[in-house]
Amino acid sequence: METLQKTNEPVVNLISKPKDMLRTIYTACRTCYSADLPINIYEKTDDEEKMLSLIEKVISSGHYSTIEHIQVSFAISNISRACSHQLVRHRHMSFSQKSQRYVKEKGQFDYLIPPTIMKNEELKQKYEDFMGEISKLYLEFTEAGIPAEDARFILPNACATSMVVSLNLRELIHIANLRLCTRAQDEIRLLVKKMCQELLKEEPWLKSHLVPKCERTGFCDEAKSCGRKPTLDILKGNQ
Secondary structure (H helix, E strand, C coil): CCCCCCCCCCEEEEEECCCCHHHHHHHHHHHCCCCCCHHHHHHHCCCHHHHHHHHHHHHHCCCHHHHCCCEEEEEEEEEEHHHHHHHCCCCCEEEEECCCCCCCCCCCCCECCCHHHHCCHHHHHHHHHHHHHHHHHHHHHHHCCCCHHHHHHHCCCCEEEEEEEEEEHHHHHHHHHHHCCCCCCHHHHHHHHHHHHHHHHHCHHHCCCCCCHHHHHCCECCCCCCCCCCEHHHHHHCC
8 A cells, every 4th residue: 555755746545446346337237228126137247248348338328327326435645735626626526635724734844846847956946945934934823823724824735735535437537538638737637547547456447438538539629639639620621
């Protein structure tokens, strides 16, 4: 299990998922087309190839309600507040995040450094010095009796935070399709990549779904394309 250490990357662990994910999804899919009782379908099915075949067909047809029954939870640490602000904009997710009201910083707060700044030693040093100055002022405030919930107003988006995140499989696939795109910011792209990798260790059959959206559709619909796939305009021009 990965533990939190001095790193400039997200730390992600899968902490909860259904024991029989594949069978649960298959039961939901099969129930829609069977006169048999759902519990009978669940208990009688053990053919993995058969289950995968139907699930792929149903998901590829856009019937995503069948994968909403699957809930997964991740323990996430060492992401910036800037990253968590992006993540909480996604719907159909549950969050429990480290509070800056109740958790008081007692020394230099942990923070993340964007890769573009990391590459420039002079700017990186200025960045770190500035974080040190913010930390000193924060401590001055709290030692003077300012409540942490008010002292936190000076803390930057760079502050590291931790959270427990839960979501259903449909939403995870949606987030992967959006945030694994090269147009996504580096930090959240890496975070989502690690979330997907954690689940794929247990459920490798999801590999073709936890990808950038262009890998699933065969084209790019972004306003600015990275060039990996043809854009819709190019496709239409070739018709």
